Amino acid sequence: MAGRVKKAAPKRKAAGYKMPAPIPAGEIIKDNLFKKEWRIGPSIGVGGFGEIYSACDHTLKTKGSDYPYAIKIEPHENGPLFVEINFYLRNANKDDIAKFMQSKKLSSLGMPTFFGKGSHECNGMTYRYLVMERFGKDVWSLFTEAGKSFQPATVFQLGLQMLDVLEYIHSRGYVHADLKGANMLLGLKKNAKNQVYLVDFGLATRLKEGQAFNPDPKSAHNGTIEYTSRDAHLGEPTMRGDLEILGYNMLQWLTGELPWEKSLKQPKTVQSMKETFMKDVRTNIKNHSSAVPEALIKFFEYINTMKPKEVPDYKKCRKLFEDYLKTEGKTRNSTLDFSSKRTKSPVKGRTRVIAEDSDGSEGEAEVPVKVSKQNGDVPKKRGRKPKVVADVDSENKVPEREKETKKKVKRKSSEPAVLVKVKKTKMNPEATPPAKLNHNNIATQTSIEKRYSPRINTSRHVSFDSPICEIVGDNSRSINSSGDIFDDSFTIKEVKVKPKRKLLSNEEVTVKRVVRKKVTAVKPARSWKDSSTIINGRSPPK
Structure with missing residues (x-):
């Protein structure tokens, strides 16, 4: 007699949340609220508290590989998806989103809508699920593919789109509190490929109206530690905190890193570094990187003037971003360019040279270097004084051309060589x-x-x-x-x-x-x- 097969226990995350056991493809989920049936497809990815699967409407005749929806599934004991479902029920109504877009004269808005929710049992486990539109790549993946560096115009275009979504969320009485590239997804539809959508409202918090700023130590340091606002470090997320989180993301997209990235395992240290950074934000940004435009510095300076419970001046923030885009010959509706702002790294056989002209000006070029066979000398350019600059990835290595010049080269003789x-x-x-x-x-x-x-x-x-x-x-x-x-x-x-x-x-x-x-x-x-x-x-x- 065969023994009983033990069920795989769901994995438990560090914060105490359980991860769901894998659900087989083809599983049918019945939605009693919207009277629909959803068929689960291949897994798309794993979130912080659950797994996301592709899905389609089982009642409609669709191709086996066509899955226009996504289903987020978590064990019933988890809380974040419950919070997110309630947020969608109250704020993701299509009519409400359309009214906001009309009032702000927007052609698109990065606020996702949902198509179903409920509970489902599989292999003796009870799950909570949420059905929403399926999106494309996330901004963080595009950021890493671009070598952790975006074009400045792209950074401010993303900033404008996120400002629109934040204004809508804040007008509904909520704050997002977890804005980051991994929660920003590109649209898949033809009319939405240039629009980025803000998702994952598991940490969305309802604003306390009429109450003074009252931090809660139990909720301190919530969110993603590198972007968490100073208010959220204290335990109370705010609207100005959402703008601060957006500013940290934009700073990272421009410079490749944040000043406190090496201390992420110590939340209090990160909090202290952010406090110091924001006290003299102009000087600290200039010391961090010279590639940060003035518009972002002014954005941070405006955040410093806000009070904890103050409603942001979205028009002022938009104008800062739009004015910068005009200087770059772009608009908010320009095609998003996710290529790197950095020049391509020099290939083998080429050296990056910064040359000084006779008038003292400098120019940068990538030129081939030819080494003389007799004495190993590098030919000099006429009218320029070359200064070889070492690449970042070869900082601790001896350049190949330098190795060649160090080799002893025998003097050539006119007499024939004889081997004895x-x-x-x-x-x-x-x-x-x-x-x-x-x-x-x-x-x-x-x-x-x-x-x-x-x-x-x-x-x-x-x-x-x-x-x-x-x-x-x-x-x-x-x-x-x-x-x-x-x-x-x-x-x-x-x-x-x-x-x-x-x-x-x-x-x-x-x-x-x-x-x-x-x-x-x-x-x-x-x-x-x-x-x-x-x-x-x-x-x-x-």
């Missing part, structure tokens, strides 16, 4: 006979002695096979080489040697070697005057 191979013979070392009396054993003096040698010939054969060298003249008789000129203990022996490796030919070569022989009797040595040259660089006795 000498075979060495190992010999057992023996003690050199003692020097005779009245004999001065002086060091090598070849340069002087050759000058006075009476029988020097230009054609000489030199063998380096022995520790003692012998220089042979034109005469055919052999000369004895000795450790001492008065001791005849060495002879010349001719040996035929076949080289182990092929050099120029396969022929055997005759090599003259100095071989030590055993001497039984001492013979009178020849006079040094009889030799054709000086032997072993030693001078005769005086």
